[in-house]
Amino acid sequence: MSGTLKNLTLKIWRQSGPNDSGRFDTHVIDEITDEASFLEMLDILNERLVESGEDAVVFDHDCREGICGTCSLMINGQAHGPERATATCQLHMRKFSSGDTIVIEPWRASAFPIVRDLMVDRSAFDRIVESGGFITAATGGAPDANLTPIPKPVADAAMDAAQCIGCGACVAACPNGAANLFTGAKVTHLNLLPQGQAERYQRVENMVETMDDHFGSCTNHGECEAACPKEISIDVIALMNADYRKAKTINRKSLSRA
Amino acid sequence: MSMTLDRPTLDSKTPEGPLADKWDNFKANERLVNPANKRKFKVIVVGTGLAGASAAATLAELGYQVDAFTFHDSPRRAHSIAAQGGINAAKNYRGDGDSVHRLFYDTIKGGDFRSRESNVHRLAQVSVNIIDQMVAQGVPFAREYGGMLDNRSFGGAQVSRTFYARGQTGQQLLLGAYQQLARQIGIGNVRLFNRTELVDVVNIDGRCAGIVVRDLMTGEVSSHSAHAVVLATGGYGNVFFLSTNAMACNVTAAWRAHRRGALFANPCYTQIHPTCIPQSDDFQSKLTLMSESLRNDGRVWVPKMAGDSRAPQDIPESDRDYYLERLYPSFGNLAPRDISSRAAKRAIDSGQGVGPKQNGVYLDFADAIGRLGRNVVAERYGNLFDMYERITGENPYETPMRIYPASHYTMGGLWVDYELMTTIPGLYAAGEANFSDHGANRLGASALMQGLADGYFVLPYTISNYLSQWLNKSIPDTSHPEFARVEAEARDRYHRLASIGGTRSPDYFHRELGKIIWDYCGMERTEAGLDKALSEIPALYEEFSKDLRVTGGEDGLNQTLEKAGRVEDFFELGMLMCRDALEREESCGGHFRAEHQTEDGEALRDDENFAHVSAWEWTGDAKQPTLHKEPLAYEEVGFQTRSYK
Ligand SMILES: Cc1cc2nc3c(=O)[nH]c(=O)nc-3n(C[C@H](O)[C@H](O)[C@H](O)COP(=O)(O)OP(=O)(O)OC[C@H]3O[C@@H](n4cnc5c(N)ncnc54)[C@H](O)[C@@H]3O)c2cc1C
Ligand code: SF4
Ligand code: FES
Numbered sequence: 001m002s003g004t005l006k007n008l009t010l011k012i013w014r015q016s017g018p019n020d021s022g023r024f025d026t027h028v029i030d031e032i033t034d035e036a037s038f039l040e041m042l043d044i045l046n047e048r049l050v051e052s053g054e055d056a057v058v059f060d061h062d063c064r065e066g067i068c069g070t071c072s073l074m075i076n077g078q079a080h081g082p083e084r085a086t087a088t089c090q091l092h093m094r095k096f097s098s099g100d101t102i103v104i105e106p107w108r109a110s111a112f113p114i115v116r117d118l119m120v121d122r123s124a125f126d127r128i129v130e131s132g133g134f135i136t137a138a139t140g141g142a143p144d145a146n147l148t149p150i151p152k153p154v155a156d157a158a159m160d161a162a163q164c165i166g167c168g169a170c171v172a173a174c175p176n177g178a179a180n181l182f183t184g185a186k187v188t189h190l191n192l193l194p195q196g197q198a199e200r201y202q203r204v205e206n207m208v209e210t211m212d213d214h215f216g217s218c219t220n221h222g223e224c225e226a227a228c229p230k231e232i233s234i235d236v237i238a239l240m241n242a243d244y245r246k247a248k249t250i251n252r253k254s255l256s257r258a
Numbered sequence: 259m260s261m262t263l264d265r266p267t268l269d270s271k272t273p274e275g276p277l278a279d280k281w282d283n284f285k286a287n288e289r290l291v292n293p294a295n296k297r298k299f300k301v302i303v304v305g306t307g308l309a310g311a312s313a314a315a316t317l318a319e320l321g322y323q324v325d326a327f328t329f330h331d332s333p334r335r336a337h338s339i340a341a342q343g344g345i346n347a348a349k350n351y352r353g354d355g356d357s358v359h360r361l362f363y364d365t366i367k368g369g370d371f372r373s374r375e376s377n378v379h380r381l382a383q384v385s386v387n388i389i390d391q392m393v394a395q396g397v398p399f400a401r402e403y404g405g406m407l408d409n410r411s412f413g414g415a416q417v418s419r420t421f422y423a424r425g426q427t428g429q430q431l432l433l434g435a436y437q438q439l440a441r442q443i444g445i446g447n448v449r450l451f452n453r454t455e456l457v458d459v460v461n462i463d464g465r466c467a468g469i470v471v472r473d474l475m476t477g478e479v480s481s482h483s484a485h486a487v488v489l490a491t492g493g494y495g496n497v498f499f500l501s502t503n504a505m506a507c508n509v510t511a512a513w514r515a516h517r518r519g520a521l522f523a524n525p526c527y528t529q530i531h532p533t534c535i536p537q538s539d540d541f542q543s544k545l546t547l548m549s550e551s552l553r554n555d556g557r558v559w560v561p562k563m564a565g566d567s568r569a570p571q572d573i574p575e576s577d578r579d580y581y582l583e584r585l586y587p588s589f590g591n592l593a594p595r596d597i598s599s600r601a602a603k604r605a606i607d608s609g610q611g612v613g614p615k616q617n618g619v620y621l622d623f624a625d626a627i628g629r630l631g632r633n634v635v636a637e638r639y640g641n642l643f644d645m646y647e648r649i650t651g652e653n654p655y656e657t658p659m660r661i662y663p664a665s666h667y668t669m670g671g672l673w674v675d676y677e678l679m680t681t682i683p684g685l686y687a688a689g690e691a692n693f694s695d696h697g698a699n700r701l702g703a704s705a706l707m708q709g710l711a712d713g714y715f716v717l718p719y720t721i722s723n724y725l726s727q728w729l730n731k732s733i734p735d736t737s738h739p740e741f742a743r744v745e746a747e748a749r750d751r752y753h754r755l756a757s758i759g760g761t762r763s764p765d766y767f768h769r770e771l772g773k774i775i776w777d778y779c780g781m782e783r784t785e786a787g788l789d790k791a792l793s794e795i796p797a798l799y800e801e802f803s804k805d806l807r808v809t810g811g812e813d814g815l816n817q818t819l820e821k822a823g824r825v826e827d828f829f830e831l832g833m834l835m836c837r838d839a840l841e842r843e844e845s846c847g848g849h850f851r852a853e854h855q856t857e858d859g860e861a862l863r864d865d866e867n868f869a870h871v872s873a874w875e876w877t878g879d880a881k882q883p884t885l886h887k888e889p890l891a892y893e894e895v896g897f898q899t900r901s902y903k
Contacts, residue, residue: 050763130444134437139316142394149405159398
């Protein structure tokens with residue numbers, strides 16, 4: 001049953017824009033029920049700030065159901081906070097205790113410039129998808145959906161990878177700021193499916209190279225997997241790497257034939 | 259030259275011929291734009307949810323120049339992503355008696371005979387293409403061991419026609435449409451304006467000439483012109499403050515179009531979803547949906563005795579009331595949403611509510627776990643159970659879930675004709691933003707279907723019928739003084755909101771407004787209540803316009819200012835909802851007027867007087883909108899009393 005948390009100290013990162021050096025502001029929450037979500041606590045704080053004439057803390061959020069990938073907070077140094085497999089918006093105050101000090105920061109990664117306070121720009125993810133994270137199938141003319149049976153284990157494995165919400169916690173958690181878990185998840189989703197085979201090698205080559213243009217390189221720390229709210233397995237990186245190596249030969253061969 | 263529009267007329271432009279042939283007849287007779295000419299046309303698509311992303315991608319594939327706008331940072335984030343349960347299609351893969359006609363009929367009946375027959379039939383027809391298209395794009399729908407697509411059943415249907423991807427169907431469909439759009443962005447056929455909000459619509463010479471937008475990062479207001487504009491900007495369920503909609507969902511785009519001449523249809527048709535997690539505290543910002551698919555295996559019950567405070571496990575079968583199974587034996591726990599929601603409300607109103615605030619009913623999986631085993635239940639609903647536990651701290655494998663109805667979807671929206679054009683020529687509305695297909699109540703798994711039908715298979719056909727007349731003619735660009743005038747109005751508006759200098763945040767007003775609307779224009783409405791709302795809302799608006807406080811200034815990123823603009827539009831919309839609910843003196847679907855019910859408390863429709871779409875015209879005064887009526891006729895099915903008994 002519900003209880004009340006008392007006397008929480010929030011240390012929140014404030015930064016007016018990409019070029020500002022930023023600082024921590026301290027706010028005290030005297031009392032809050034443990035049924036509140038973490039972001040509801042920030043809502044309450046913001047309402048208080050606005051009504052006392054101060055600027056609200058800028059943070060990204062939308063669905064509050066752990067599915068849109070918009071929320072993005074480093075909480076006490078952990079991407080999305082202390083609860084495993086849980087996005088920031090699904091984190092509830094019952095995971096904290098009275099008297100706690102909570103440090104709240106934005107994602108920190110060179111590919112995700114800070115926009116303001118806790119909001120970052122993750123459009124580099126979109127660039128990766130635009131470069132190949134799709135199956136080309138113009139609207140109309142698709143064959144009957146049951147024409148190509150897909151074995152259940154294949155469909156399930158594709159779905160496991162497709163669950164990525166594009167939040168960027170993997171990048172924020174990675175000491176190198178690499179995006180291999182995100183990119184690997186999309187490559188795996190599409191490259192496992194029969195429909196994705198025609199573009200399989202071109203896809204992986206384009207996506208990996210776009211990723212390398214924006215993000216750091218992966219040195220197998222595995223922090224990404226631990227931070228991922230959707231528990232995307234690091235295996236997706238292995239599949240991506242294997243396909244990328246093959247792509248290098250296959251795509252070159254087909255070029256030489258052309 | 260006139261900036262204003264002619265008096266709107268409600269011509270549905272329904273094509274000739276028998277119902278089943280209308281769509282083919284339309285396609286056979288419409289005006290086309292040849293492939294080489296398509297690139298001469300610019301189309302603006304506002305919104306990149308399922309409806310907008312599918313429309314923008316398809317129009318770009320066809321060769322049109324497309325500019326797409328979203329206030330999100332990426333198209334992948336739209337509210338569509340949160341849909342859990344599934345998407346309907348009349349594939350009849352189960353061989354259980356489904357057909358285009360049955361889906362059509364279920365939708366008409368589900369909508370309580372308040373939707374346009376021709377549109378609904380077309381929706382059922384194209385539903386089958388959607389599944390083919392999405393599978394071709396790599397959407398990993400659930401499959402059976404043989405590799406074929408799996409289906410589940412949903413409320414209001416007696417066949418299994420719902421396709422799903424675990425509990426994340428909306429996510430997988432949106433990512434499919436987003437990826438298709440991303441491809442078009444990557445090759446330069448679509449220009450994407452992210453974190454950019456439509457703040458007004460510009461009409462010149464009796465047609466929509468473009469839009470005015472605000473860059474949310476810089477606060478800069480600018481204009482964009484086009485041959486046609488599509489609004490795919492979602493629904494207005496957040497008018498209630500507490501809803502299952504994503505936090506950013508709002509009515510601004512549709513409302514601004516309404517203020518410029520687009521009629522707004524059936525605003526009082528809102529859907530209250532029966533299975534949400536009950537509110538736990540007054541400060542709460544958002545409610546969470548538990549997918550309706552749970553009702554396939556969960557049983558809804560309350561204690562027979564009011565105020566029974568025993569733990570659910572301690573209440574014997576004989577003291578439980580499985581009220582949906584009792585009242586609606588043929589549909590049982592799968593009774594449609596409006597009916598299930600009202601039944602829950604009645605149970606709670608009579609003191610049988612459960613949980614700490616006595617504001618819930620049980621959704622119990624004990625039987626399903628006994629019958630199927632925990633693993634099968636986990637496979638079907640595992641992620642929903644986890645989500646429930648994260649939010650409530652209770653484990654639904656062991657103790658029944660508690661659920662309560664909450665605002666979820668809005669059937670009302672911009673009035674559109676058969677071609678999805680609003681009453682402003684050249685301005686279209688698609689997806690939840692229009693009013694078209696669900697009548698007074700939407701069936702589960704039909705919103706995703708409608709959004710994708712509109713974006714993939716309807717708009718790309720109908721838009722050429724309008725565009726073709728502008729071939730090689732010049733249209734006004736953003737140097738036209740009307741754009742500058744509308745831009746100035748928008749700047750003034752944000753300046754006004756930023757400089758009221760009162761004491762209360764936009765959220766405060768939103769919450770207060772939401773309470774009024776929920777109390778008087780929620781699950782049950784009465785004449786007295788609606789009158790009360792219609793006097794309380796303007797009073798609260800007065801307070802808003804004097805006591806609002808927005809910090810952070812007008813220039814640059816300011817989420818508080820964004821919110822203020824959206825809340826202001828909710829005020830005017832809220833007034834119109836109550837006006838519409840007052841005017842509609844009958845009960846139908848999600849609109850339940852307590853004065854109009856049968857002896858056993860079911861909705862009592864009045865087909866004689868209310869078989870019409872109520873389309874409202876903005877007159878410049880929120881208190882005095884003008885009503886236009888589009889009569890509804892049912893050639894194919896005929897009016898019937900809607901019964902799920
Ligand atoms: C929790 C939940 C679960 C659901 N589950 C199901 C389900 O299982 N099956 C089903 O069929 N339906 C379901 N629905 C309903 C369904 O998800 C929605 O009706 C549908 O996704 C709406 O799609 P849309 O494309 O019309 O709008 P949205 O997805 O809401 O997209 C709106 C777009 O418009 C943009 N936008 C809005 N206003 C502006 C503006 N002023 N300027 C710029 N951009 C703007 C937004 O950025 C966004 O891109 C569910 C709804 C909820 C709340
Ligand atoms: S892989 Fe996981 S952490 Fe990375 S973006 Fe996807 S969901 Fe977020
Ligand atoms: S707000 Fe959508 S995932 Fe957190």
